[in-house]
Every structure is written in C-alpha cells, then in structure tokens.
Amino acid sequence: MTHAIEVRNVYRDFQQRSAMAGLRHKVRAVDGVTFSLPAGDVLGVVGESGCGKSTLARLIMGLLPPTSGEVLVDGRSLSGMDRRERARMIQPVFQDPYSSLNPRQCIRDIVGLPLAAQGDQPKARQADRVMEMLARVGISSEMAERMPGQLSGGQRQRVAIARALVLHPRIVVCDEPTSALDVSVQAQILNLLAELRRELGLTYLFISHNLAVVEHIATEVAVMYLGRIVEQAPVQELFRTPTHPYTKALLASVLTPDPALGIPDVGLGDAYPDPTNIPPGCRFHPRCPSALAKCATTMPDNIRKDGRLVECLLAVPA
Amino acid sequence: MTPVVPDPVLSVANLRVSFGQTEAVRGVTLAVARGETHCLVGESGCGKSVTALSVMNLLPRGIARTADHLRFQGQDLLGMSERQTARLRGDKMAMIFQEPMTSLNPAYTIGSQMSEVFERHRGATRRQAMDRAAELLARVGITAPGMRLGQYPHQLSGGLRQRVMIAMALMCDPELLIADEPTTALDVTVQAQILRLLQRLQQELGLALLLITHDLGVVARMAQRVSVMYAGEVIETGTVAEVFAAPTHPGMTRTGEPLGNIPGVVPRIPLGFIGCGFRDRCTLAMPECAQTVPLRNAGGDHFYLCRLPPDWKRAAAA
Amino acid sequence: MSAIVIVQSRPARRWLPAFRHLATMLGAVIIGAAVLVAIFAPYLTPHDPFAQDLNQRLIPPVWMEGSQPTHLLGTDQIGRDYLSRLIYGTRISMLIGVLTVITSGVIGITLGIIGGFYGGRTDDVVMFLITCRLSIPLILVALTVVALVGSSLAVVILTLGLLLWDRFAVVARTTAMQVRNLDYIAAAQAAGASRLHILLREVLPNIANHLVVVATLEMALAILLEAALSFLGLGVPPPLPSWGLMIAEAKEYMFFSPWVIMTPGVALFVLVLGINLLGDGLRDLLGADMRR
Numbered sequence: 020m021t022h023a024i025e026v027r028n029v030y031r032d033f034q035q036r037s038a039m040a041g042l043r044h045k046v047r048a049v050d051g052v053t054f055s056l057p058a059g060d061v062l063g064v065v066g067e068s069g070c071g072k073s074t075l076a077r078l079i080m081g082l083l084p085p086t087s088g089e090v091l092v093d094g095r096s097l098s099g100m101d102r103r104e105r106a107r108m109i110q111p112v113f114q115d116p117y118s119s120l121n122p123r124q125c126i127r128d129i130v131g132l133p134l135a136a137q138g139d140q141p142k143a144r145q146a147d148r149v150m151e152m153l154a155r156v157g158i159s160s161e162m163a164e165r166m167p168g169q170l171s172g173g174q175r176q177r178v179a180i181a182r183a184l185v186l187h188p189r190i191v192v193c194d195e196p197t198s199a200l201d202v203s204v205q206a207q208i209l210n211l212l213a214e215l216r217r218e219l220g221l222t223y224l225f226i227s228h229n230l231a232v233v234e235h236i237a238t239e240v241a242v243m244y245l246g247r248i249v250e251q252a253p254v255q256e257l258f259r260t261p262t263h264p265y266t267k268a269l270l271a272s273v274l275t276p277d278p279a280l281g282i283p284d285v286g287l288g289d290a291y292p293d294p295t296n297i298p299p300g301c302r303f304h305p306r307c308p309s310a311l312a313k314c315a316t317t318m319p320d321n322i323r324k325d326g327r328l329v330e331c332l333l334a335v336p337a
Numbered sequence: 338m339t340p341v342v343p344d345p346v347l348s349v350a351n352l353r354v355s356f357g358q359t360e361a362v363r364g365v366t367l368a369v370a371r372g373e374t375h376c377l378v379g380e381s382g383c384g385k386s387v388t389a390l391s392v393m394n395l396l397p398r399g400i401a402r403t404a405d406h407l408r409f410q411g412q413d414l415l416g417m418s419e420r421q422t423a424r425l426r427g428d429k430m431a432m433i434f435q436e437p438m439t440s441l442n443p444a445y446t447i448g449s450q451m452s453e454v455f456e457r458h459r460g461a462t463r464r465q466a467m468d469r470a471a472e473l474l475a476r477v478g479i480t481a482p483g484m485r486l487g488q489y490p491h492q493l494s495g496g497l498r499q500r501v502m503i504a505m506a507l508m509c510d511p512e513l514l515i516a517d518e519p520t521t522a523l524d525v526t527v528q529a530q531i532l533r534l535l536q537r538l539q540q541e542l543g544l545a546l547l548l549i550t551h552d553l554g555v556v557a558r559m560a561q562r563v564s565v566m567y568a569g570e571v572i573e574t575g576t577v578a579e580v581f582a583a584p585t586h587p588g589m590t591r592t593g594e595p596l597g598n599i600p601g602v603v604p605r606i607p608l609g610f611i612g613c614g615f616r617d618r619c620t621l622a623m624p625e626c627a628q629t630v631p632l633r634n635a636g637g638d639h640f641y642l643c644r645l646p647p648d649w650k651r652a653a654a655a
Numbered sequence: 656m657s658a659i660v661i662v663q664s665r666p667a668r669r670w671l672p673a674f675r676h677l678a679t680m681l682g683a684v685i686i687g688a689a690v691l692v693a694i695f696a697p698y699l700t701p702h703d704p705f706a707q708d709l710n711q712r713l714i715p716p717v718w719m720e721g722s723q724p725t726h727l728l729g730t731d732q733i734g735r736d737y738l739s740r741l742i743y744g745t746r747i748s749m750l751i752g753v754l755t756v757i758t759s760g761v762i763g764i765t766l767g768i769i770g771g772f773y774g775g776r777t778d779d780v781v782m783f784l785i786t787c788r789l790s791i792p793l794i795l796v797a798l799t800v801v802a803l804v805g806s807s808l809a810v811v812i813l814t815l816g817l818l819l820w821d822r823f824a825v826v827a828r829t830t831a832m833q834v835r836n837l838d839y840i841a842a843a844q845a846a847g848a849s850r851l852h853i854l855l856r857e858v859l860p861n862i863a864n865h866l867v868v869v870a871t872l873e874m875a876l877a878i879l880l881e882a883a884l885s886f887l888g889l890g891v892p893p894p895l896p897s898w899g900l901m902i903a904e905a906k907e908y909m910f911f912s913p914w915v916i917m918t919p920g921v922a923l924f925v926l927v928l929g930i931n932l933l934g935d936g937l938r939d940l941l942g943a944d945m946r947r
Contacts, residue, residue, distance in 0.1 A: 067524035068496060080845055106847030119838035123860040133846035182842065201381055202551055228524060272529040274554030278577045282532045282558050291478075291496060291527070 021094040022055040023190055023222040024079060029053070029088035031074055044295045048074040049085075050246030056239075058189070061216065061223040063237030063254065065230060065269070069294045070243040072226045076194045079224060081105045093189060103137055110183040112212075114195035116175035120167040126153070127163040130182045137186070152181040156211060173204035177211065184215065192224045197232060209236055230273050234258055242266045245292050245302045251328040262329045264307045301332060309333060340562070340574065340638040342368035346513050346545035347392065350405040354384075354391050360606045361387045362402075363569035363614070367547075369513065369562075372539045374546040376556040376577075379566035382603040385549045388566070389515045392547075393432050394422045409513060428458040431506035435518035440502060441490040447501055448486030455508045466508075473504040478530055496527045503531060510542060517549045532559055557581060562638075565589065568606050568614030575639030585650075586641045588615050613643070621645065621653075679936025685929025692742055693749040700739035701725070704896050708734035713912045729914055732904065737915070740896035741922055747897045748878045748926060751812055755877035756870050758816025763823025764866060768854055770824075771831030781828065788821045793880070797889045806892045811884060815877050826869050830862035864941035871934030875927045882923055898923050 031049040048071045056062045064072045077083045079090055081097045090097040092108045100108070110133070113119040120129055127149055134145040150160055156177040167175055176196060183191050193212065197205040213236055216223060227233050233240055234254060241251040242263065250263040261267045268285040286308030298305050304314035311332065319332045342348070345368035354362040362384045369375040377385045391402040394414065407414040409430060414422065426432075434440045442450060451473070452466030461469070467486060474482035477500040490498055499519065506514060514535075520528035532555065538544045550556060556563050557577060564574040565586070573586040606614055612627040613619070619626070625644055634640055635647040646652075692699060708730075715722045716729040716737070728737040770781025800814050834840065835858070843857050882899030884890030891897035893904070898919040905915035 067526060068494060077841075080841075082841055082844055102844075102847045102849070106845060109845070111842060111845050113838040113842065115838055119842055121839045121843075121857055121861070124856075132843060132848060136847040136849070136852070179842070182846070186846075203380065230525070268526060272525045274525075274529070274552070274558050276553040276557040276581065278557045278581050280558055282529055282536060284533060285526060285529060287526055287530070 022091075023058040023060075023093060024056040024224065025091040025094075026052055026054050026075075026079065027089050027091070029075075029078055029085045029090060031071075031078055031083065032086045046295050047246055047297065048294060049078065050297070051088075052243075052246070052248055053088075054241060054248060054251065056222060056224065058222050059220060060239055061225055061237045063225045063227060063233035063240040064243060065227060065233055065240060066243035067228060067269075067292070069245065069292050071246040071294070072243050073194055075243070076111070076192050076224065076226050079190075080109055080111050080192050106133055106136060106188075107186050108188055109190040109192060110186065110188040112176070112179050112183050112191060112193045112196045115199050116172045116179060117167075117199070119179050120175055122167055125164055125166055126158070126170075126178055129167070130163075130178060130185055133182065133186045148185055149181075152185045153178075155184075155215070156181045171204075172200050173207060176200060176204075176208050180208075180211065180215070184219065184221075187219065188221075190222045190224065192226075194226045195228065196225075198227070198229065205232070212236065230258075230270065242269065245294060245297055247302065247330065248328065249303065249330045253326065256327065262327070262334055263303075263331050264309050264333070265303050268306075268308070301330075340368070340640065342370050345370050345408075346410060347547060348406065348408045349388075349392065350407070352388060352391055352402060352404040352407065354387055354396065354400065354402045355608060356400060358608055360569055360608055360610060362391065363606060363610075365564075365566070365569075365571050367564050367571065367574065369545045369547050371512075371545055372543040373562065374535075374539065374548055374560040375562045375564065376560035377547060377549045377564050377566060378551060378553070378556055380551070380603050382605075383566040384569040385566050386517055389432065389517050389547065389549055392515060393426060393430060394419070395432070424458070427454045427506075428509040429511055430513045431509070431511040431515070433502050433506050433514065433516040433519045435521060441498060443490050446487055446489055447493075451486070451501070451505045451508060454505060458509050469508060470504070473507055474501070476507075477501075477504045477534060479504070496523050499523055499527075500531065503534070507538070511544065513545045513547070515547045515549075518551070519548070520555065521550070521552070528555075535559075568604055570614060570642060572615065572643070573639075573641040575635070575637070579635070579637055579639040583635065583639070583647075585635045585639070585645075585647055586615075586643050587619050587621055587645065621649075675936065675939060678932045679940075682929045682932025682934075682936060685925060686933055689745055689749055689926055689929065693746040696742050696746050700736075700742050701727070702736035702739045704735060704739040704743045705894055706735060710734065713908065713915070715912070716914050716918070719914070728918055729912075731901070731915055732908055732912075737918055740901060741898075741918060744896040744898045744901065744919065744922065745926075747808065747891060747895060748881070748923075750808070751815070751881045752874040752878045752930075754812045755815040755819060756874045758812070759818070759820035759873060759877075760823050760866070760870060762817070763820030764827045764859075766820070767824035767827025767829075768831045768858060768862075771828035772835050772854060772858060774832070774835075778828070781824065785821055785824050785828075788818070788824075791818065793818060794884075794887070794889075797884050801889045806889060808891050808895065811881055811890050815880060819873055819877060819880075822869050822873060823866065826865050827862060830865050831858055834858050834861050867941065868934055868938045871930055871937060875930040875934070878930075879923070879927055 033046045301314045347369040352365045451470040455466040471482040616622040616626040711734040714730045770778040885897040885899030886903045901919040
C-alpha cells in the first residue's frame with residue numbers, strides 16, 4: 020500500500036557558527052525519524068521547543084534537503100520531483116499569518132501564485148479557481164482585491180489555506196496554524212481545516228505544541244523530543260494511555276481550567292533540552308522522573324506493538 | 338460595593354485611561370492582597386495590558402491616567418513624581434512583559450542588566466549584585482548561572498530568556514509583581530515550572546501577583562481572584578471558585594470562558610460612551626443598557642456589571 | 656497579541672513633526688523645480704549659454720551695482736550669460752544624477768539581492784566584490800579613465816555608475832537577508848515559483864522602500880562628485896556649463912567678482928539639500944510602514 024507520506028530514516032544537521040572563535044556546533048535537528056502516513060489521515064506532531072518538528076515540516080515539504088534519508092510522497096521520492104510536481108503534491112500552511120502573505124501583493128495574486136507557477140492553465144480559468152477557493156474558505160470576492168494588511172489574522176489564515184488548496188494537493192503540512200491567532204478565532208480555523216479535509220480528501224501533517232488542538236483534529240499523534248519520535252499512537256490511545264515518561268509529563272503539564280487543582284509537579288526537574296548538547300543513552304534521561312541507571316548509557320529501541328510505537332527502556336516489548 | 342480586600346498591596350479604584358479619541362480603560366477597580374494571585378483576563382484589546390502599564394506609570398508620553406485612587410502599600414501612586422515612581426519600579430514593584438526578546442537589551446549581557454537593577458536600588462557593589470543574580474538564575478532553574486551571566490540575550494532560547502526576565506524582576510525582592518502573559522510564549526512544561534516557582538515565592542515571601550493572561554487553565558490553577566475585562570471595564574470579578582462555578586455576565590459562556598465563540602470583535606470605545614460595552618454583541622440587550630450599568634453582587638465577593646439579576650440564566654431556561 | 660512598545664521619549668516638541676513635513680515638502684519642491692528647469696531649459700534661457708561677448712565680461716548680477724537687466728545673474732569672464740549657463744547646468748546635474756543612479760542601482764541591487772538571498776558562497780563572493788569596490792579610490796580611477804579615454808559627459812556617467820553601486824548592494828543584501836526567512840518566501844517556494852519570480856516579485860518589492868531612500872542619497876552624491884571631478888578637470892569638458900566646471904573657471908575671479916563662484920555654488924547646495932530633504936522625508940514616510 021502506498022502511503023501518502025513515507026519518511027525513512029531522515030536526518031538533518033545544521034552548522035551553527037559561534038560568533039567569536041569560529042567554532043562550529045553541529046546541531047542535529049532531526050535525528051533519524053521514520054514514519055508513514057496513510058492517505059486521508061491526520062498526523063499530529065507535538066513536542067516542545069528544540070524538538071525538531073518545524074525542521075521536520077520543512078523536510079517533508081521539500082524546502083530543505085535531508086542530510087541523509089529520504090522522503091517519499093505517494094511512493095515517489097521528493098528530491099526527485101521538480102518544483103511544479105512537488106507543488107501539486109504538498110502545500111504548507113504556516114504559523115504566522117502576518118509573515119506568510121506577501122504584504123505587497125493583493126489577495127487574488129497571492130492565492131493565484133501556485134496556479135501561475137504551474138503555468139498550464141489559461142488566466143481566466145486560473146482566476147475562476149482562485150475565486151472558487153476563496154469562497155470555500157469564507158473570504159468574500161470583494162476582499163480579493165485587498166492587501167493582506169487590511170485583513171485580520173483569522174482572515175489572513177483563511178487566505179493562506181486557500182492558497183495551499185488551490186492546486187488540490189494531496190498533502191497539507193500545517194505548522195502551528197492556529198498558535199498565532201486569537202483564542203476565539205482558533206476554533207473557526209480548526210473547524211475549517213477539518214471540514215476541508217473531509218470535503219477534499221486531504222492528508223494533513225499537523226504540527227502543534229498545543230495538545231488540545233491536536234486532540235481535536237488528529238487521527239494519529241507522534242511525540243518528538245530532541246529530534247526523534249519517542250512515542251506514536253492513535254490519538255485517543257495516546258491521550259488516554261501515554262507510555263513514554265515524556266508524553267506523560269507533557270500531558271500532565273497541560274493546565275485544565277479546574278480551580279480545585281493546583282499546578283502539577285511533573286517531575287521533570289529544572290534541566291531543559293538543548294539540541295546542541297544531546298545527552299548520551301536515552302536523550303530524555305536527565306529529565307526523566309523514572310530514569311534507571313542504564314538509561315544514561317543505553318539507547319532505547321523502537322518498540323512497536325499494536326499500532327503504537329514507543330522508544331523507552333522501561334517499555335516492555337511483547 | 339466591590340470586594341473588600343483588607344490591607345491590599347495594590348489597590349486600584351476607578352482607573353480611567355484614554356488614548357486620543359478612544360477610552361482604553363473605563364473604570365477598573367481591583368485589589369491584590371499579600372501572597373495572593375489576582376488574574377486579569379480578557380480578549381485582546383480589552384485593556385488589560387494598558388491597566389498594567391498604568392499601574393507602573395509606563396504609559397506612552399502624553400497619555401493620562403486618572404483614578405479615584407491608585408495605591409501601592411498604602412502609598413498614593415497617582416501623585417508621585419516620576420523620580421519617586423522610578424525608585425519603586427524594579428525594586429518593590431516589578432513587571433514582566435510577554436516578549437522577552439524586546440524587553441531585554443540585546444547590547445548588554447544578562448549579568449550587567451540584572452545587576453544594574455540591584456546596584457541602583459540597593460546601592461550594592463557589582464560583585465554583590467552578580468552574586469545575587471547568579472542566585473536568582475539558579476532559583477528559576479537555569480543551570481551554570483555563572484556562564485549565563487556573561488551571555489547576551491540572543492544566545493539564549495525563548496524559554497531561557499523568559500526565565501531571565503523573571504529572575505531580573507525578582508532581584509530586589511519585590512512586593513508586587515505584575516506579569517503580562519509571562520508564559521504564553523513558553524512550552525507547557527516550562528510554564529508549569531515557572532508558575533510553580535511563582536507560587537513558591539508567594540508562599541515564602543508573600544509576593545503579590547497581578548497576572549495577566551488569556552489562558553483559563555492558568556487562572557483556575559494559579560489564582561485566588563480573577564477579574565474579567567471587556568472593552569475597558571471589569572465585567573465580572575470574584576474569587577476563582579465563585580466565578581468558575583457560576584459565571585454570570587452574559588459575555589461568559591457556560592464553562593466560565595469569557596466571550597468564547599460569540600461572533601463580533603471587541604469594540605473601540607469612543608470618549609463619552611455611556612452604558613455597557615458588550616451590548617452590541619449581547620443577545621439580551623435592552624434600551625437600558627445604553628445607560629450606566631449597575632455593579633451587581635452574585636453572592637460573597639462575586640460581582641458583575643450587568644442589569645440582569647444573578648439568576649437570569651435559570652429564569653431564561655425556564 | 657503583540658507586546659506594547661513603550662516609548663519613553665523626551666518631550667517631543669509640537670513643531671517637530673510639522674517641521675519634518677515642511678522640510679520634505681521643500682525638498683520635493685526643489686527637486687520638482689530642478690526637473691522642470693532641466694526639461695524646459697531651451698525655453699527658459701534668455702540667451703545662448705555658449706555665446707561669448709567679450710564686451711560684456713563680468714557684469715554683476717541685478718542686486719549689485721553696474722548690472723544690466725538683460726543679464727539677471729550677470730555674465731562670466733568671457734561674457735556668457737550666467738543665468739542661461741546655470742539653467743543648462745541644471746540639465747547636466749539632473750542627467751548625471753538620474754543616469755548614474757540607474758546604472759549603479761541595477762548593478763548594486765542585483766548583486767546585493769543575490770548575495771543576501773542565497774547566502775553561503777555566493778554571498779561570500781558578493782561581499783568580496785563589495786570590499787574590493789570600497790577599496791578603490793574614486794578620484795584615481797577617474798584620473799586614469801580620463802587619461803585613457805578623455806573626458807566627456809558619457810565618460811563621467813559611466814565611471815560614476817560603475818563605481819557608486821556599493822551602498823545599493825549593501826542595503827539590498829541586508830534587507831534581502833531579512834526577508835528570506837519570512838514565511839511568504841517559503842510559501843512561494845512551496846507553490847513552485849521559479850527563482851527569478853521569487854527574487855523579482857517576492858523579495859524586491861518588499862525591499863524597494865529602503866532602496867528608494869538609497870537612490871536619493873546616491874543621486875545627491877553623484878551630483879556632488881561630478882562637480883568635484885569637473886572642478887578638477889576630470890569631469891565634464893568645457894564649454895559645457897557644469898556647475899563644478901563653472902566653479903573651477905571662476906576661481907581666479909573669486910575675490911573681485913564673487914558672484915561668478917557663488918552662483919553655481921549656491922545652486923549646487925540647494926539642489927543637493929533638496930535631494931537630501933526629500934530622501935529623509937521618504938525614509939520617514941516609508942520607514943513607518945516597515946515597523947510592525
């Protein structure tokens with residue numbers, strides 16, 4: 020079966036130049052990630068700063084080449100595609116609606132860019148498709164002549180979604196699409212994304228640090244930590260029965276509006292993850308409340324069981 | 338007829354602030370007791386940040402604030418000269434902003450920025466100030482504080498910078514800390530750590546905390562009292578238990594969430610506006626809402642700004 | 656959503672913003688007048704600027720004794736009407752200003768955008784070229800060129816155009832570097848846009864504001880440099896009425912007939928002032944919408 024996205028053992032390094040002595044740190048932002056995403060699913064990727072989820076998003080979009088490993092879209096290698104073909108397969112929706120639209124272009128041109136870049140349809144037909152898509156995301160036709168500066172955050176994000184969908188791609192990579200929006204607007208945009216997925220049969224890769232949002236929209240969730248996926252499971256299972264200590268800590272840290280409870284102590288201590296300095300053994304062990312002595316020296320294996328994945332020495336394989 | 342707080346650290350009565358033709362704050366009254374956390378909640382544009390800046394007298398030049406009284410530990414803040422206020426700021430009254438990137442001066446090291454506050458207010462030597470800074474960095478969970486003191490803001494991640502801001506605010510053992518969305522930009526695990534730290538400080542030092550946030554989870558878990566703002570006014574206030582148990586103002590949805598998915602945007606209130614700022618979005622608005630709205634009591638310390646009686650929901654359901 | 660920026664400014668005088676506005680208007684008026692004078696020069700000049708009349712040498716301008724109404728600004732040392740020469744001189748200055756800026760602009764912006772956007776080795780090459788350019792002494796190059804090719808208006812324009820591109824390059828590079836990390840660039844790449852499209856339609860329009868300001872400054876610089884070169888005999892050849900040349904020719908008569916040297920000097924000053932005022936005003940106007 021051909022999956023919509025297949026990521027095989029992908030690594031991505033960055034050279035970080037230190038200002039003074041010219042020392043170069045190698046930062047391994049993505050450290051061997053492998054997963055496949057069936058068509059029509061939504062994979063939510065969660066994790067905190069420095070975990071590599073944004074870099075992973077760009078790798079999957081083809082905006083960055085992997086240092087090693089490969090990305091397959093619909094069974095075909097992403098690096099082998101030319102820019103037009105790739106554009107037809109996979110499109111992004113970014114986090115910041117204020118920087119994801121060119122402030123010097125009108126809405127119509129912004130949404131029409133992917134069509135213009137393909138260059139295989141007459142202008143009139145392109146214009147029609149643009150208006151069609153704008154209507155679908157709830158932007159009235161009179162707004163098509165306006166500039167992004169005249170639109171609100173929520174409206175801009177709708178425009179960004181229209182742009183992403185105008186080529187009818189197979190896959191949409193959403194990188195924190197609601198994080199920069201007002202709380203009242205977030206729900207609207209999420210609902211729009213969910214609706215469009217059903218209508219158009221899309222596959223989403225949904226990056227977010229907001230677990231509530233992910234629970235709402237994802238079918239499967241992968242938890243990233245310092246460049247690797249440490250746990251992956253269908254959404255309800257992950258939230259109900261998390262296995263990896265990091266996942267548990269993450270879920271426990273989310274503050275629900277219950278006045279009877281206080282601020283939880285999730286046992287992570289005061290240390291924080293530093294991608295330039297990945298600990299030996301299990302990368303989570305310095306912060307893990309359940310760490311054993313061997314966690315500092317032994318890399319945990321990937322344990323797959325019942326459609327779930329976890330990378331922890333404490334998880335007992337079947 | 339407002340909640341009476343005995344011996345408050347901060348007492349604000351009927352604060353009003355106008356920007357040109359717009360009234361940003363229209364009669365805000367609140368008080369924060371020693372060791373207490375009082376949350377100020379509301380949608381963006383409701384005036385909560387302006388309220389905080391008014392207390393600290395950090396409004397842009399030419400913007401006037403008026404109030405029946407504005408007192409810190411009984412001292413009148415309104416009549417104070419800029420010099421006197423400057424003496425309090427950073428010392429007994431401290432403020433943390435949302436964006437640590439713009440609040441930390443990129444041209445100076447962390448250490449020099451932190452020690453400057455201490456040297457100025459306590460007349461300490463550089464060495465004493467640096468020691469204190471290192472101590473506080475350790476307290477907010479920053480490892481290798483000595484090294485961090487010599488670093489520049491751009492060398493630290495967002496989470497670290499925010500911790501530095503908090504440490505800096507605590508240098509002189511303030512009695513009042515005003516925090517404007519201090520954890521919004523942080524990962525959820527870091528947020529839990531920071532909030533726990535603040536709670537510890539409240540217990541140990543009696544720190545009074547005015548916490549501005551839009552996150553109801555933070556409010557529920559952290560605060561004792563909450564004031565909900567809309568269009569420059571406090572529309573509902575009380576203890577967290579009371580307000581979450583029975584949100585009364587029509588702008589609050591059933592789950593205690595202020596102004597959840599009600600369509601429309603927060604209006605700009607022009608000078609001379611009378612009546613309820615919510616009436617254009619309210620399904621129960623009547624002609625009387627264009628006149629001065631009464632402050633009503635829903636039991637105990639729970640007050641709200643509306644002509645409707647406290648049990649209107651039950652009456653409406655019947 | 657966004658943090659409030661706290662501006663603790665000194666008490667801003669009421670008249671300061673109005674003054675700036677006025678200054679920009681003044682600059683615009685000056686430039687506008689210069690453009691009109693340059694275009695309609697043949698219709699405005701009372702006399703032929705090249706016509707010599709040795710009987711009418713060094714007649715003072717109207718506000719001094721001994722003047723003649725036919726020569727409002729007097730005449731120079733070989734009897735040419737000064738007003739006419741001044742007017743034609745405007746043509747030369749404006750021509751030099753505009754053509755130099757266009758030439759150096761195209762070179763500098765192209766280099767700067769490519770270096771700034773692509774970074775890495777490409778950027779290293781561009782930086783190297785800029786550094787080389789900055790190490791070249793302008794006057795010596797002009798000297799060499801004139802010695803090889805002789806001096807003329809075209810030579811001046813070409814020399815200045817090929818040498819004054821560095822500020823364009825630096826500004827284009829810095830702004831392109833800032834823009835390349837923005838999401839709309841990534842979105843354009845994901846949309847399948849070609850590299851050329853991205854540079855011309857996504858990057859360039861968003862850095863244009865800064866470049867316009869550089870253009871006004873470079874124009875002022877080009878005009879001053881041409882005057883300096885002409886003064887040294889390396890620029891526009893006589894009898895063309897370049898203001899710099901007029902100043903050079905008037906050197907000997909400076910103490911006895913001061914207007915001969917003052918008139919072109921003042922004209923130069925006013926024109927460059929006008930360009931700088933306009934440039935400042937543009938920076939304020941356009942800069943305001945850059946700040947988010």
